[in-house]
Amino acid sequence: MAYDLILRGGRVLDPSQGLDTTTDVAFSDGKVSAIGPCLKPDAATEVRDVSGAIVTPGLIDLHTHVYWGGTSLSVEPEAYCRGSGITTAIDTGSAGPGNFHGFRRHVIEPCPVRILAYLNVSFAGIFGFAPRVMVGESEEIRLLAPAEAVAVAQANRDLIVGIKVRVGTIGSGRSGTVPLDVGLQAADELGMPVMAHIDDPPPNYEEVLERLRPGDIITHSFHAFPNTPITPQGTVKRAVIAARERGILFDIGHGKGSLAFKVARVMLANGFMPDTISSDVHTLCVDGPAYDLVTTMSKFLCLGMPLKDVIASATINAARALQRPALGSLKPGSVGDATILKVENGRFDYVDALGEHLPGEKKIVPHGIVIAGRWWHSSGGPQASRT
Numbered sequence: 001m002a003y004d005l006i007l008r009g010g011r012v013l014d015p016s017q018g019l020d021t022t023t024d025v026a027f028s029d030g031k032v033s034a035i036g037p038c039l040k041p042d043a044a045t046e047v048r049d050v051s052g053a054i055v056t057p058g059l060i061d062l063h064t065h066v067y068w069g070g071t072s073l074s075v076e077p078e079a080y081c082r083g084s085g086i087t088t089a090i091d092t093g094s095a096g097p098g099n100f101h102g103f104r105r106h107v108i109e110p111c112p113v114r115i116l117a118y119l120n121v122s123f124a125g126i127f128g129f130a131p132r133v134m135v136g137e138s139e140e141i142r143l144l145a146p147a148e149a150v151a152v153a154q155a156n157r158d159l160i161v162g163i164k165v166r167v168g169t170i171g172s173g174r175s176g177t178v179p180l181d182v183g184l185q186a187a188d189e190l191g192m193p194v195m196a197h198i199d200d201p202p203p204n205y206e207e208v209l210e211r212l213r214p215g216d217i218i219t220h221s222f223h224a225f226p227n228t229p230i231t232p233q234g235t236v237k238r239a240v241i242a243a244r245e246r247g248i249l250f251d252i253g254h255g256k257g258s259l260a261f262k263v264a265r266v267m268l269a270n271g272f273m274p275d276t277i278s279s280d281v282h283t284l285c286v287d288g289p290a291y292d293l294v295t296t297m298s299k300f301l302c303l304g305m306p307l308k309d310v311i312a313s314a315t316i317n318a319a320r321a322l323q324r325p326a327l328g329s330l331k332p333g334s335v336g337d338a339t340i341l342k343v344e345n346g347r348f349d350y351v352d353a354l355g356e357h358l359p360g361e362k363k364i365v366p367h368g369i370v371i372a373g374r375w376w377h378s379s380g381g382p383q384a385s386r387t
């Protein structure tokens, strides 16, 4: 078989296959085509020596804001993803049905990184998010647009993976659970999952969980009090455990206000790892405290989460949440995306949404990105060679 690209001699860490071994990975026609030792190139094959580095399925950031220029909170996706080893960025509700078409044409289609989206059930998406202008798009019930959201999602099923709803005093003011109930109606009609954002009550964490259906996602799930998943006694709330047993997925969505180390420590000590680790990158957290996906993953690594689980949370677990089984895996036949990483040892200062500092000894650093079977970007890591 003729390969377009071979990644040679890396530590291939792919939780979707329980794989952690030093070997080669080859790509053809935009897909992963082989894994194994000493894969043979031909004259047209690009060969990259990645020995000393880790090769994972392409990283998926399940919670980002990348409708750059169309919404005030969004960052520019190409530069962001290049810096964080991301091959698929999921925009969560920056756009609503009233402005998704601009997102598609002006941002998603020209971008070399794959962008998928949860569509906001509020008509114009997250339109009023800035340091001195903060208007929740779910505050005004007249903006909730389930029929329009269903129509736009039906017409863009290649890109739209679910419905986003923000509830809490920032996202929905005093509307309580009403926007979530409306979003769930749209998601039911579409047969798609909901990603529900929580911030401060109302509504309560428990009121949100009890509405969610198996496969729905709660983001900002490791939020500090109020609306925290833990009890004052240092256990996980019963409603949280029951929701996981029902199939609700727990996403991090670090952002500006949503990851507290003291909550994460309790959750991990109780054996409750997040299903997905994501950045919630936006303009008010990209320069800290969240920074990006690999920094958020590094925090969990330093909190004691095993590396294979940290990688799973941004690859196969995210792909499952998206219901896109061809992503998040290096199984032959999967989408040909990979990320090349190193875990550096040293002394690193991490900070959470509450301003708590965590001295860490490990840092996940991206060294290269493969998208659709082509080497897209390297950042001081592996060097190119051609046979």
Ligand SMILES: [Zn+2]
Residues within 6 Å of the ligand: 063, 064, 065, 092, 253, 255, 280
């Ligand atoms: Zn967000």
